[in-house]
Amino acid sequence: MDIVEISKVLANKTRVNILKWLKNPEANFPPHQDIDHFDDGVCVGFIQDKTGLSQSTISTYLNSMQNANLVIPTRHGKWTYYRRNEDVIKAYVEALKTDL
Amino acid sequence: MDIVEISKVLANKTRVNILKWLKNPEANFPPHQDIDHFDDGVCVGFIQDKTGLSQSTISTYLNSMQNANLVIPTRHGKWTYYRRNEDVIKAYVEALKTDL
DNA sequence: TAATCATATCTATTTATTTAGATATATAAA
DNA sequence: TTTATATATCTAAATAAATAGATATGATTA
Numbered sequence: 001m002d003i004v005e006i007s008k009v010l011a012n013k014t015r016v017n018i019l020k021w022l023k024n025p026e027a028n029f030p031p032h033q034d035i036d037h038f039d040d041g042v043c044v045g046f047i048q049d050k051t052g053l054s055q056s057t058i059s060t061y062l063n064s065m066q067n068a069n070l071v072i073p074t075r076h077g078k079w080t081y082y083r084r085n086e087d088v089i090k091a092y093v094e095a096l097k098t099d100l
Numbered sequence: 101m102d103i104v105e106i107s108k109v110l111a112n113k114t115r116v117n118i119l120k121w122l123k124n125p126e127a128n129f130p131p132h133q134d135i136d137h138f139d140d141g142v143c144v145g146f147i148q149d150k151t152g153l154s155q156s157t158i159s160t161y162l163n164s165m166q167n168a169n170l171v172i173p174t175r176h177g178k179w180t181y182y183r184r185n186e187d188v189i190k191a192y193v194e195a196l197k198t199d200l
Numbered sequence: 201t202a203a204t205c206a207t208a209t210c211t212a213t214t215t216a217t218t219t220a221g222a223t224a225t226a227t228a229a230a
Numbered sequence: 231t232t233t234a235t236a237t238a239t240c241t242a243a244a245t246a247a248a249t250a251g252a253t254a255t256g257a258t259t260a
Contacts, residue, residue, distance in 0.1 A: 003116055010107035010200075012248085019200060044207060054250045059208055061248095078206050078257045093196050100110075100119060100189060112218085144237060154220045159238055161218095178227040178236050202260085209254070217246065224239070230232085 001088075001095045002068075009068045014051050015061050019070065021050065022084045032079075040074040041083025101188075101195045102168075109168045114151050115161050119170065121150065122184045132179075140174040141183025 009015050021028040025038035029046045032038075048058040062082055065071045069088045074081045109115050121128040125138035129146045132138075148158040162182055165171045169188045174181045 004111060004113050007107045007110035007116075008247090011104060011111045013104050014248095016103055016107075016200070045205095053248095055207075056209080056251075057249050063208080075207095075257090078204095080207060089200060093193060093200070096196065097193050100116070100193070108217095145235095153218095155237075156221075156239080157219050163238080175227090175237095180237060204257100204259070206257085207255085209252105211250100211252080213249085213251105215246100215248070218244080220241100220243090222239100222241080225237085227234100227236080229234075 001091055006068050006092050009065055009070055018047055041081040043079040043081055101191055106168050106192050109165055118147055140181040143179040143181055
């Protein structure tokens, strides 16, 4: 549980927003074409559309969030879905509460 | 409660260490010359010595931490003491728990 | 298998952060 | 009232982060 590495991810409004949106994909994203649930998260394109930033920037952001273990990717055909890693998010908040 | 601004402060090992050290000044710093308690925190020089970074860097760090309301400065003669702002730290962790 | 689509990576530019030396300020001491 | 001490601010250099265009990869489709 690296507080500094996770804090670096959270030190950016867009990345914090992505995490918040992924809490409730039904409310924040349109339905996917091939599946009727968000069990594995949301595809990169939807996240990109919502932020208005470039595809490469969002891919970089999601990669950094994945490196910090804050999100989990799952490949579905040509799409990559990202969902929150609730265990790590919870553990981070707990670590702040005790260590900070 | 600005999650991004506070996360920027926590995105640096030295600044996180300073906050941790200030939790227990008795254990982490020598006694002050003029007073025999740490009620108003720890003087800048002691914090600088412990980090090994330059005086101006530590002053900048403490300033950024103060801007984020994470620490509170108090002037005692020619020394400035810094202590944790427990209310804001607690509120930040709570905000993460609910918003993030 | 050629074309297409979604995503990742590479490269480059702009902007922000880190860090320290030099200087300024504010207080205390001689 | 000069001198010393503690801290803050200014300036500048080095490093890192943000961002996007171009290109590559991997999967589907024609």
